[in-house]
Amino acid sequence: MFNLPAVPRWPAVTAIAISLAMFDCSAGGSSQSHEAVGSGAGADRGGGSGTNLGSAAASGIGTVVSTGADTASAGGAMGAAGSGGATGATAPQTDGDAAVAAGDGASSSASPDDASAATDGKGGAAAATGPFVCSELIGLWVASQWWGTFDKTVVDKAHWQFMFQHHGYLELFTDPASAFWKNPIMSPCAAQSATPDRVVFLPFSLTLNTLDVWQMQLTKLVETIKGKFPGVRRIEIMTTLRSPGNMLCPNDKDPGTVVPAYVDQAIQAVADQSAGLVTVGPKIEVKDCTWWGGGTDLTGAGNAGVGQLVADYYSAHP
Numbered sequence: 001m002f003n004l005p006a007v008p009r010w011p012a013v014t015a016i017a018i019s020l021a022m023f024d025c026s027a028g029g030s031s032q033s034h035e036a037v038g039s040g041a042g043a044d045r046g047g048g049s050g051t052n053l054g055s056a057a058a059s060g061i062g063t064v065v066s067t068g069a070d071t072a073s074a075g076g077a078m079g080a081a082g083s084g085g086a087t088g089a090t091a092p093q094t095d096g097d098a099a100v101a102a103g104d105g106a107s108s109s110a111s112p113d114d115a116s117a118a119t120d121g122k123g124g125a126a127a128a129t130g131p132f133v134c135s136e137l138i139g140l141w142v143a144s145q146w147w148g149t150f151d152k153t154v155v156d157k158a159h160w161q162f163m164f165q166h167h168g169y170l171e172l173f174t175d176p177a178s179a180f181w182k183n184p185i186m187s188p189c190a191a192q193s194a195t196p197d198r199v200v201f202l203p204f205s206l207t208l209n210t211l212d213v214w215q216m217q218l219t220k221l222v223e224t225i226k227g228k229f230p231g232v233r234r235i236e237i238m239t240t241l242r243s244p245g246n247m248l249c250p251n252d253k254d255p256g257t258v259v260p261a262y263v264d265q266a267i268q269a270v271a272d273q274s275a276g277l278v279t280v281g282p283k284i285e286v287k288d289c290t291w292w293g294g295g296t297d298l299t300g301a302g303n304a305g306v307g308q309l310v311a312d313y314y315s316a317h318p
Contacts (some may be wrong), residue, residue, distance in 0.1 A: 128233035135190035139202035140168035149307025214266035240282025249289030
């Protein structure tokens, strides 16, 4: 894996035009960058057939293992994750993708420690509760794989949008000047797209490997998000996917398929210190090891199953 060098900060319309050549674009939804939203410039990137990221879904029951105030889970060292591929943002699945099906049969369950129930984790200030006008999901490549199912099945899809970077590591998103923040927005919210009032961020890193550095980088991230979206009422930090029981699978030994305890602890610590602004997002486990397609990539069934799990959770917690 490697990271792209910083790119020039062109005006929004130019940046989006260039992204058309760089990125494999989604079929059904429109997209635009935050800069374009703010200026009213917008960009329709539809018209294609979508990217098939896996086989047709036939998924079962997965698990939201826990949310909220718990501070640790079994984990291992985090190392190189995911498979290779083009750098830069790549469009998520949309209606043209065989892997995505709303009726995939997946369901979810959540623990009593519910992230939306609303304190900072230690009885501090209450977190803002929904419904929210616009919730923006920000993540790296794996999130783009399940976004298509999520976007089609979450009950309030008009209030959700997605922005991602293929190699969108936490320490790079903490920089407010990063070109990542100008990436196109997929399926923009019907209202308030330029100024989402909830941000759900999925952090991942190949290099951060202690509690202290994770907590420091997450704290920087929160400040960056506050600067980008001054009206944000709630920031949810949601870990990347974890294998069943947060243990390595026999068929996929990639360390990125488990979440180290220090990552969960860092997220909780930042939430505890945020006076209610930051909450711990759901911790999503894949149904079983067959959902992994290699590295941190998902199979078609995994794409649809995880998307349904996340959609079920946020449909219950708008």
